[in-house]
Amino acid sequence: MSEVPTDLRYTSSHEWVRLEEDGTVTIGITDHAQDALGDLVFIELPEVGADMAQGDACCVVESVKAASDIYMPITGEVLDTNQALVDEPEIINNSAYDDGWIFKVQPDDVDDIEQLMDASSYEAELEDE
Amino acid sequence: MNPVENPMSQKTCLYDNHIQHGGKIVDFAGWQMPINYGSQVEEHHQVRTDAGMFDVSHMTVIDLQGNSVKSFLQYLLANDVDKLKSEGKALYSAMLNTDGGVIDDLIVYYMNDEWFRMVVNAATRDKDLAWINQQAAAFEVSVTERPELAMIAVQGPNAREKAISVLPTDVAQAAGELKRFVGAASGEWFIARTGYTGEDGFEIMLPESAATDLWEALSAAGVKPIGLGARDTLRLEAGMNLYGTDMDETTSPLISNLGWTIAWEPATRDFIGRDKITAEKAEGVKQKLVGLVLQDKGVLRGHMKVVCAAGEGETTSGSFSPSLKQSIALARVPADIGECCEVEIRGKLLNAKVVKPVFFREGKSCL
Numbered sequence: 001m002s003e004v005p006t007d008l009r010y011t012s013s014h015e016w017v018r019l020e021e022d023g024t025v026t027i028g029i030t031d032h033a034q035d036a037l038g039d040l041v042f043i044e045l046p047e048v049g050a051d052m053a054q055g056d057a058c059c060v061v062e063s064v065k066a067a068s069d070i071y072m073p074i075t076g077e078v079l080d081t082n083q084a085l086v087d088e089p090e091i092i093n094n095s096a097y098d099d100g101w102i103f104k105v106q107p108d109d110v111d112d113i114e115q116l117m118d119a120s121s122y123e124a125e126l127e128d129e
Numbered sequence: 130m131n132p133v134e135n136p137m138s139q140k141t142c143l144y145d146n147h148i149q150h151g152g153k154i155v156d157f158a159g160w161q162m163p164i165n166y167g168s169q170v171e172e173h174h175q176v177r178t179d180a181g182m183f184d185v186s187h188m189t190v191i192d193l194q195g196n197s198v199k200s201f202l203q204y205l206l207a208n209d210v211d212k213l214k215s216e217g218k219a220l221y222s223a224m225l226n227t228d229g230g231v232i233d234d235l236i237v238y239y240m241n242d243e244w245f246r247m248v249v250n251a252a253t254r255d256k257d258l259a260w261i262n263q264q265a266a267a268f269e270v271s272v273t274e275r276p277e278l279a280m281i282a283v284q285g286p287n288a289r290e291k292a293i294s295v296l297p298t299d300v301a302q303a304a305g306e307l308k309r310f311v312g313a314a315s316g317e318w319f320i321a322r323t324g325y326t327g328e329d330g331f332e333i334m335l336p337e338s339a340a341t342d343l344w345e346a347l348s349a350a351g352v353k354p355i356g357l358g359a360r361d362t363l364r365l366e367a368g369m370n371l372y373g374t375d376m377d378e379t380t381s382p383l384i385s386n387l388g389w390t391i392a393w394e395p396a397t398r399d400f401i402g403r404d405k406i407t408a409e410k411a412e413g414v415k416q417k418l419v420g421l422v423l424q425d426k427g428v429l430r431g432h433m434k435v436v437c438a439a440g441e442g443e444t445t446s447g448s449f450s451p452s453l454k455q456s457i458a459l460a461r462v463p464a465d466i467g468e469c470c471e472v473e474i475r476g477k478l479l480n481a482k483v484v485k486p487v488f489f490r491e492g493k494s495c496l
Contacts, residue, residue: 038358039170041449042428042456044475060475062428064169064449065358086426 002032002126005097009113010122015073016097019113025105027073029061031096032126037063040089045081046103052078054112059102061089073116076107141186142279142337146344150354158252160187162357169358173451176326176363177492180285180292181355182347187251190275190334191261194244201268202237202245204400205261207382209392213239217312219323222390223382224249224257225402229409230378231385233257234370236323238312246319248280248332250372264401278317279340283352284330284363286492289322292331295346296320304331325360327367327490362448365457368420368487368495374431375418375445375459381406384461386418386486414464418445420486421458421472422496425479429458429472436478437470439463444472452489453496459486 004010009017014033018026034040042062052058057069058078081103085091092100107113117125138156147154152163162184165172175181193202202210208222218239224232233253238246249257258274265272283292293301303313304320309329312321319334335343348354361371368386370376376385383391383406391406392398421444423429429447440463447458462470462483471478487495 038165039168041170042426044427062449064173064362064451065164067428067430 002030002035003097004030004032004119004123004126006119008097009073009116009118011071011073011116012125013071015070017073017113017116019110023106023110024079025074025076025107025110025113026101027103027105028096028101029070029092030122034093034096034100037061037065037068039064040092043085043089043092043102045083045085046078048078048081050078052076061092070102072105074105074107074112075109076105078103079106080104139187141184142340143184143186143281143344146341147184147354150348152354152356155357157357158187158250160251162187163354165356165358166354169356169362170451172353172355172359173362175353176285176328176355176359177452177489178286180283180288180330180352181359182344182352183282183284183355183360184280184344185282185332186279186337186340188280189249189251189254189257190278190280191247191249191258192244192273192275193247193261193265193270194273195268195270196243197269198243198245201265201270203398204268205264206237207387207391207400207402207406209398210237210239210245212392213237215239215311216241217307217314217321219310219312219321223387224260225382225400225406226260226378227401227405228378229381229402229405231372231376231380231382231387232260232378234372234376234387238319238321240314252373277337278334279337280332280334281340281343281347282324282326282330282332283347284324284326284328284355286328288328288330288352291350291352292333292347295343295350307331325367325369326363327369328363329491361446362451365446365448365459366450366452366489368459368485370418370459371446380461381409383409383414384416384418386459416442416461417464417466418459418461418486419466420484420488421447421460421470421481422453422484422488423456423458423472423479423481427456427474427479429456429474429481431458433458434473435460435462435470435481436473437462437466439465439467442466442470450488453494457488
């Protein structure tokens with residue numbers, strides 16, 4: 001089974017969200033998502049400074065098989081993107097929750113993160129798929 | 130992200146082996162087949178650098194037998210089976226409809242004067258059999274599907290050596306002598322030096338009862354199982370068409386990079402679709418299937434819009450090329466396209482180079 005760390009929040013479109021100590025959030029795709037997509041070969045990162053609403057398609061990852069949108073899990077401004085992924089998108093395959101982080105956001109309302117699924121709810125959803 | 134469950138889908142006799150080897154199963158043309166066994170890219174490189182094996186038992190094997198089988202196939206196929214002069218020789222051909230569109234592409238083997246064997250696509254099985262039977266009615270030919278045969282393709286620079294090391298003695302002996310694009314029967318087995326990857330190797334038809342043992346023996350000899358995902362990137366790099374995406378019943382072979390498979394001589398040979406493609410050729414063929422190599426970052430996929438000075442076209446299949454480390458595609462474009470074009474990806478026009486539709490074969494780039 002895929003790895004689902006307990007300290008993160010999750011969306012049903014398979015993004016993970018980590019609340020950092022400074023109130024920003026880091027976002028990536030889950031181990032389940034990278035496994036389902038297969039070997040990643042391309043990523044189109046969001047623009048730093050862009051304001052986006054929860055649910056917006058904000059970037060694209062492509063595996064050998066197919067392209068897949070990544071959706072904004074939380075409304076806010078994009079602060080930073082993981083440039084290492086531009087040349088080595090496969091980092092996501094190898095380290096979905098750590099080196100494979102995709103972008104950082106300053107959320108409009110940090111409490112929105114409480115609305116996202118916790119690890120046990122996400123695991124339950126994976127089992128239903 | 131999960132495969133569509135299809136309760137009607139069939140399993141090949143190697144299904145349990147796929148599960149044991151960690152195969153991720155998807156529905157393909159009504160068959161439960163492995164898309165990969167972990168990493169599609171690693172499997173791709175395994176075939177380019179060493180040896181891999183594919184379960185292609187879902188493909189349709191059809192035996193055509195009878196006194197007039199040769200004249201039947203000379204009518205049915207755009208290529209001419211008269212080119213097949215020695216037993217076991219293989220021929221690649223399109224099977225056209227009366228409009229000159231491609232019903233399917235296939236390999237036909239000359240077994241003997243009264244017996245030819247065809248291998249057609251799994252996805253087109255029903256319509257192919259219906260068409261072949263309909264056309265065969267006017268000839269003294271029996272049409273027999275051979276679903277009890279399994280088929281394993283072993284491909285890669287070390288594929289032949291590794292396969293020969295585990296084949297039954299008599300099959301191994303026949304296999305060792307095969308020239309390219311030739312097959313040989315050995316009892317119920319038929320082994321041919323053909324494939325769909327751009328690498329050397331064999332396609333082995335054998336009784337289902339022997340397939341599991343051969344699969345595991347190949348595995349023990351270091352031939353790794355390869356899924357349909359890598360099969361697609363390998364064939365795309367080799368510039369081999371995939372039926373249903375690069376060509377179909379609405380496209381003539383002349384705009385599908387299959388002109389080389391049409392036997393125009395002798396002019397007296399009447400084959401289905403000949404009048405239509407002859408007229409198309411006389412008028413001047415307006416499109417062609419080319420290769421594209423993306424110059425910007427991104428991934429080409431099938432059915433993206435192509436823009437060039439001469440007009441518009443469309444990619445027919447595309448992917449990231451694991452061997453070239455950049456994205457490639459086949460595309461149907463205006464015949465007078467220049468050396469470069471643009472492809473629309475998510476609303477942006479990206480630059481692509483136009484090349485001959487073959488990218489990578491036998492361990493070497495063709496660019």
